[in-house]
Amino acid sequence: MSPDNVPCLYCQTPNDSQNTHCQNCGMAMPKKHPESAKVKQKLFKYFFWAIALFCLIMMFYLPRSN
Ligand SMILES: [Zn+2]
Known part of the structure; x- marks a missing residue:
């Protein structure tokens, strides 16, 4: 074991x-290296924040239709 x-x-x-x-x-x-899993988690976090930031920017950037 x-x-x-x-x-x-x-x-x-x-x-x-x-x-x-x-x-x-x-x-x-x-x-399957524990190190690469950690890197993946880190990358996912960066990816998540990039998307969140993108959404936030688009909310202000896009012209409001009403
Ligand atoms: Zn085998």
Whole structure:
């Protein structure tokens, strides 16, 4: 029971997380690094704020029809 073992998506064989390919069936392993998940969360936050800011700007920029 090592946290570094990642099961293969295809044959469920536990592989070392450093493996790029399954040692049993040879299929490419999914890259699951906690660091990249953090980066994704950060990117999502930036993306969210960019959209929010865009909406806010558009609210003032767009001419009011009434
Ligand atoms: Zn496999």
